[in-house]
Amino acid sequence: MTILRTLLVATDLSAPARHAAMRAALLxxxxxxxxxxxxxxxxxxxxxxxxxxxxxxxxxxERLLNEARQALAQLAAEIGAPxxxxxxxxxxxxxxxxxxxxxxxxxxxxxxxxxxxxxxxxRHLLLGTTAERLxxxxxxxxxxxxxxxxxxxxxxxxxxxxxPWTQRSIRIARAVGQxxxxxxxxxxEVPFEGKLRFAGVAEDEILRYRAAAxxxxxxxxxxxxxxxxxxxxxxxxxxxxxxASTRILEAEEEQGVDLIVMGKHGTGVTEELLLGSVTxxxxxxARCDVLVAQR
Numbered sequence: 001m002t003i004l005r006t007l008l009v010a011t012d013l014s015a016p017a018r019h020a021a022m023r024a025a026l027l028x029x030x031x032x033x034x035x036x037x038x039x040x041x042x043x044x045x046x047x048x049x050x051x052x053x054x055x056x057x058x059x060x061x062e063r064l065l066n067e068a069r070q071a072l073a074q075l076a077a078e079i080g081a082p083x084x085x086x087x088x089x090x091x092x093x094x095x096x097x098x099x100x101x102x103x104x105x106x107x108x109x110x111x112x113x114x115x116x117x118x119x120x121x122x123r124h125l126l127l128g129t130t131a132e133r134l135x136x137x138x139x140x141x142x143x144x145x146x147x148x149x150x151x152x153x154x155x156x157x158x159x160x161x162x163x164p165w166t167q168r169s170i171r172i173a174r175a176v177g178q179x180x181x182x183x184x185x186x187x188x189e190v191p192f193e194g195k196l197r198f199a200g201v202a203e204d205e206i207l208r209y210r211a212a213a214x215x216x217x218x219x220x221x222x223x224x225x226x227x228x229x230x231x232x233x234x235x236x237x238x239x240x241x242x243x244a245s246t247r248i249l250e251a252e253e254e255q256g257v258d259l260i261v262m263g264k265h266g267t268g269v270t271e272e273l274l275l276g277s278v279t280x281x282x283x284x285x286a287r288c289d290v291l292v293a294q295r
Contacts, residue, residue: 004031004111006110007033007036008036008111010039010113013075017114019115020115020145023145027111037072037089038090038103040093076089101137111140111142113142153180154180154181154258155183156259156260158260159185159187165263167227169293172261172293183251183255185239188217189241218239245281248286249285252287260286260289262293264294
């Protein structure tokens with residue numbers, strides 16, 4: 001089973017980013033992991049400040065750093081004290097993505113945690129291709145927090161495509177959702193189903209193919225659960241027919257899940273550099289928290 005030892009939260013100190021810190025605090029409390037908070041002041045913004053203010057820039061920059069340091073310490077105290085934990089705090093300047101990945105490497109973080117919305121760098125960090133840049137820069141799992149964390153996760157959906165990411169996704173889902181119901185999910189399709197109809201294959205024959213595909217999917221889910229060390233009854237298996245990204249988002253609503261855990265969903269060299277299309281779609285469109293398992 002995956003063990004979470006160190007959690008790193010990248011925060012811009014905005015209200016939405018606070019949710020990510022609160023979620024990480026809950027996880028640290030539940031798992032016994034060390035919690036670390038990081039705030040990055042964009043180096044290019046400080047350079048711009050020096051350009052605009054000249055000799056006054058150094059004093060102003062120092063005040064900004066002190067204010068950020070105090071705000072970070074206050075955040076650590078506010079989220080840590082109720083749970084009896086003492087988060088570490090880190091303040092750095094420079095390129096944001098580079099600083100986050102460098103700090104994650106220095107701490108050997110088992111999970112990166114970020115908010116879905118924010119101000120400053122976080123507002124840009126999780127929009128469009130910039131989120132993919134962060135995931136490309138690190139092999140560490142990334143938790144994107146969208147919801148206010150009132151309680152531990154209760155129901156975790158793990159979309160499974162039987163790729164090399166499957167076992168990693170299941171194991172980290174168990175680590176993050178220790179008190180949660182785990183739902184192993186597979187969206188299956190009959191190859192060339194539309195073309196079979198066009199070719200004149202009878203509908204009842206296509207339905208037989210679909211039933212066979214579903215049986216195979218359920219058997220593969222069962223084997224994946226066993227390979228991940230799940231005992232009988234520790235996970236619910238769910239198979240549906242249809243395109244994966246659409247069905248995953250439907251399952252999110254129908255099953256009332258509060259976390260989706262999935263891998264990059266790719267096997268080739270190119271997919272090592274870019275997120276799979278299903279993962280990108282779910283990361284962008286899901287309403288609940290999403291964790292992308294990478295290593």
